[in-house]
Amino acid sequence: MSRMLVCATALALAAGLTACGNGSGGGSSNDGRIHVLVYGDASNKVERRIVDTFNKTSDVKAVLDTIPGADYQQKLQTIISTPQAPDVFFNWGGGSIQPFVKAGLLMPLTDFVKKDPNLDDKFLPAVFNSAVVDGKPYGVPMRGTQPVLLFSNKNVLDKAGVQPPKTWDELLTTVKQLKAKGVTPIALGGGDQWPTLMWFEYVYDRVAGPELFKKALGGDKEAWASADSKKALGMLKELVDTGAFGKNYDSVKYTTGASPALVASGKAGFELMGSWYYAQQQQDAKDFAAKGLGYTTFPTVSGGKGDPSDVVGNTNNFYSVLKKTKHPEAVAKFLKLMYSDEFVKAQLAIGNLPTTTNTKQFLGQSASPAYSRFQYDLVAKAASFQLSWDQAYPQSASTSMHQAVQQFFDGKLDADGFIKAMQALPAE
Numbered sequence: 100m101s102r103m104l105v106c107a108t109a110l111a112l113a114a115g116l117t118a119c120g121n122g123s124g125g126g127s128s129n130d131g132r133i134h135v136l137v138y139g140d141a142s143n144k145v146e147r148r149i150v151d152t153f154n155k156t157s158d159v160k161a162v163l164d165t166i167p168g169a170d171y172q173q174k175l176q177t178i179i180s181t182p183q184a185p186d187v188f189f190n191w192g193g194g195s196i197q198p199f200v201k202a203g204l205l206m207p208l209t210d211f212v213k214k215d216p217n218l219d220d221k222f223l224p225a226v227f228n229s230a231v232v233d234g235k236p237y238g239v240p241m242r243g244t245q246p247v248l249l250f251s252n253k254n255v256l257d258k259a260g261v262q263p264p265k266t267w268d269e270l271l272t273t274v275k276q277l278k279a280k281g282v283t284p285i286a287l288g289g290g291d292q293w294p295t296l297m298w299f300e301y302v303y304d305r306v307a308g309p310e311l312f313k314k315a316l317g318g319d320k321e322a323w324a325s326a327d328s329k330k331a332l333g334m335l336k337e338l339v340d341t342g343a344f345g346k347n348y349d350s351v352k353y354t355t356g357a358s359p360a361l362v363a364s365g366k367a368g369f370e371l372m373g374s375w376y377y378a379q380q381q382q383d384a385k386d387f388a389a390k391g392l393g394y395t396t397f398p399t400v401s402g403g404k405g406d407p408s409d410v411v412g413n414t415n416n417f418y419s420v421l422k423k424t425k426h427p428e429a430v431a432k433f434l435k436l437m438y439s440d441e442f443v444k445a446q447l448a449i450g451n452l453p454t455t456t457n458t459k460q461f462l463g464q465s466a467s468p469a470y471s472r473f474q475y476d477l478v479a480k481a482a483s484f485q486l487s488w489d490q491a492y493p494q495s496a497s498t499s500m501h502q503a504v505q506q507f508f509d510g511k512l513d514a515d516g517f518i519k520a521m522q523a524l525p526a527e
Contacts, residue, residue, distance in 0.1 A: 238417030
């Protein structure tokens with residue numbers, strides 16, 4: 100995600116937010132504007148454009164505030180119940196907003212939808228429903244759907260004489276071939292922890308199918324101790340032990356741009372990442388994004404229960420609304436822009452894939468029509484689209500989950516230790 104100035108402390112956060120954003124002033128409670136808080140990364144260029152469009156016709160103006168990606172979750176939770184809370188904020192739906200709903204902080208969007216049914220009807224149902232809690236909508240989709248893909252440097256692969264792997268066995272072979280050429284086979288921002296989690300999500304799905312995680316999320320702790328779980332962990336350990344990620348992955352972060360740079364510069368062959376990776380490479384390494392960036396689906400596992408079409412990732416990001424906003428009518432007007440043609444075309448221009456019903460007609464206008472169609476077909480045909488584990492679980496589980504994932508990759512937890520750590524997580 101794009102590197103931006105980090106606001107140093109929670110006490111200075113109100114000032115820091117505006118320093119990172121478009122305007123000046125304090126939080127939503129005292130300056131007469133709508134504050135829209137988003138995750139700071141390469142997609143912010145679209146969010147700034149939509150805010151500018153809104154401000155051309157609205158008496159109540161909006162200001163975009165950003166928090167750098169690595170700090171977003173922590174700082175959002177720091178300010179969400181303070182006077183510095185935004186009116187509208189970026190999230191992942193699912194477990195990421197459940198605690199805020201339970202605390203009575205969010206506005207159900209039922210009345211917004213009654214007045215403008217398009218706020219529901221203009222989005223794919225499976226996506227819109229990801230932000231429905233206890234039967235009420237608490238989010239409007241923004242940005243685009245974000246399946247996790249296996250990205251590559253096509254030039255590195257060509258020089259090593261390898262093809263993107265279609266099976267797990269081919270992946271292991273490819274790792275050995277890239278190592279022999281002196282290239283780190285797979286870039287990994289292990290310092291952020293969450294990129295490592297993506298490997299667990301896919302391997303578990305390919306081995307066990309989506310049911311194992313659904314059972315675990317629903318409170319069935321024995322799911323983590325199942326034979327399929329142990330098989331998946333054995334495969335992950337084998338991959339790490341082959342040197343697939345090199346030795347220094349814990350000192351590398353995606354959020355600083357370090358892991359994408361390894362791929363763009365030819366020092367690594369692959370990186371498993373959400374579909375926003377295209378926008379990141381387009382921003383940081385434009386020529387590489389246009390000519391050298393490859394992408395494919397995650398390898399299949401022989402004898403696995405998961406459908407080869409299954410994907411994991413984030414169904415979309417969402418805008419949710421704080422109950423205490425003083426400008427609900429203006430907020431409702433702002434949210435309407437999330438299904439506008441302008442929004443769809445602007446997202447496609449940076450490689451994002453909106454989940455609006457009018458998206459398909461604009462695919463040919465995207466930054467890379469082939470990439471957009473690949474994503475669209477992938478999501479449309481997916482037998483299962485599993486939400487990222489750290490977004491499906493309550494946010495109180497994230498730190499422990501990320502630590503368990505990192506410690507297993509580092510050899511500090513064996514399979515039994517990882518299973519116990521996952522069994523200790525609070526479920527839905």
